Amino acid sequence: MLADLMQKFEKASASYAASNSIERDPDWFMLKLQEEVGEVTQAWNRLTARGRARGKTPEEMKQDLSDEVADLLGHVLLLAHHNQLDLIGSIERKWRFDPAAID
Template identity: 60%
Template sequence: MLERLGSQFETASAGYAAAHGIERDPDWFILKMQEELGELTQAWNKLSGRGRTHGRSAKDLRTSLADETADLLGHVLLFARHHDLDLSAAIARKWRFRPSL
C-alpha cells in the first residue's frame, strides 16, 4: 500500500519538477520535507490561535491544515522512495502492525 502511494506521489512530483525546471537532487528530498513541516506548523499555529489568520474562517484554516499534512506525507513517502526505505517493515518494527488498505 505505501509503495503504491509513494509511486503515485513520485509521478506527481516528477511531473511538477519537470514542468518547473526543479532538480530533485538528494538534498531536495529532505529539504522539502523540512519545508512542508514548517508550513504545517504555520497552519497549526493559525488554527490554534498562535498566528494571524488574515480573516480566514476556521473551515479554511482546517482545510489548510489538511493540505499541509498531505504535503508532508507526500514528501515523507518521496524521501523514503528515493532512499529505498521499506516503510512497511519499519512500521511493523516500530509500531507493531502491518499497514494495509
C-alpha cells in the same frame, strides 16, 4: 498499498519538477520535507490562534492544515521512495502492526 501510494506521489512530484525546472537532487527531498514541516506548523499556529488568521475562517484554516499535512505525507513518502527505505518493515517494527492488514 504503501508502495502504490509512493509511486503516485513520485509520478506527481517528477511531473511538477519537470514542468517547473526543479532539480530534485538527494538534498532536495530532505529540504522539501523540512519546508513542509514548517508549513504544517504555520497552519497549526493559525488554526490555534497562535498566528494571524489572515481573514480566514476556522473552516478554511482547518482545510489549510489538512492540505499541509497532505503535503507533508507526500514528502515523507518521496524521501522514503528516493532512498529505497522499507517503510512497511519499519512500521511493523516501530508501530507493531502490519500495514497491509488494514481493513
